[in-house]
Amino acid sequence: MRFEQLEQFVALGNLRHFRQAAEQTKISTSALTRSIQTLEDEIGCQLVKRSTRSVRLTEQGEMFLSYCKTTLSELELTKKTIKQSLFGRDQQKLVIGYTSEASSIVPMSCGQFLADYPNIKIEMQLQDEHELTRKLQLGEIDISVYLQSASNVVSNIYLPDQLILFVAKHHPLASKDSLRKEELYDFPMYGCFSQSKQVQSMLNEAVEGLNKSSSMKIGNIDQVIEGLKQSSHFAIASIEHANTIAQDPNLVILRTNKDINHEQLVVQTNHHVSRDSHITHLLGLIETSAKSKACTSNM
Incomplete structure (x- = not known):
């Protein structure tokens, strides 16, 4: 059982769609199918219920999904702990992912933050919303920032225009x-x-x-x-x-x-990221920048 198999199962568990999960993990649909079958063979039970129109996890599949997420999260935490022990706190690095819609917010906020905390390095990654969610769950980024319809935040319904x-x-x-x-x-x-x-x-x-x-x-x-x-x-x-x-x-x-055209800023942190003063400061700068952008847009 390899870590990439766990990542593939997490993608399938989150999206409940083989093609989309395959695209997210950058493999073919047939390769993803073989990977899931291999996991089922190793574990000794069915994890996924397949039909022509849907993908559902069995009870055992839901349990294994939770295990995969915990394992991958712990892996990333261990990697970070090792890096911090090797390079020390002065070389601390924050990885921030954001969508193109938030590109007028994040770089400016990070620039202001670096002026106050020059010893902390920041890596910015421009990603789509689905990739941000995946990377945040796997611990590959510390903070994700994107704009979405306020209704989406409370599980509202989206339908195509047709x-x-x-x-x-x-x-x-x-x-x-x-x-x-x-x-x-x-x-x-x-x-x-x-x-x-x-x-x-x-x-x-x-x-x-x-x-x-x-x-x-x-x-x-x-x-x-x-x-x-x-x-x-x-x-x-x-x-x-x-x-x-x-x-x-x-x-x-x-x-x-x-x-509904109203957009809302969504800022999420990896659950292993402690809310130290510098993290709180950066999140405050992002929020302030978003409010300033909203006021400018409404003028």
Whole structure:
């Protein structure tokens, strides 16, 4: 069992998608499949339940995922401890990852920080959000900084522009300014057929993302509308049905992330990074810089 296999399993456990996990760990999908099978053979049990449309971990797989994350985190902590023992505190180094959207915040903040702490080295890495999450979990970076829709931070729903969610006017969700996924869990769901194969594929992926694939009822737009008016269901449909829905006074289109432009700064630290005074100082500089950027943007 190799450390890279643990990294590959963590990627699959986080993304629940073989192709995406393979891309993240920079191997082919077939190589990832063989790696997972090898792990299952070594451990002696099934870790992953595979189907044509989803990837789920078994109970043993969830336990092994926790083990992988802990092991990789401990590995990085040990490597850092060894480096500190070799080079001393004066050579302490902080690795900060950030997205392009935060490029007007992080470099400036780091420059101000280095003026106050010249003995601490800083390495800045420009990455996408998924890579930041992976590296932070593995301990490869100390701090990650990115901007995202404020709704994403509280598990709100994102749908492609081609899709919409809607309910009857009397539905409890009809008056919501924005939605969290958790608010949909207690309500059954209707799905409306699309004439476009591409959009239908998006619909299928969205339904699976909402964890409704096993319980959803499907019909044409008229059947779905009639069902909504007589139940507590919510429904998903393609944008081709938007006019029909909007013209019905008894229906309401729900607001999702694609309707919200407000962005929020997200700063995360590796859980092994102690909040020493210099770390707190750097995080304060980042926050101040973000607030200054927001004020400038709103003028």
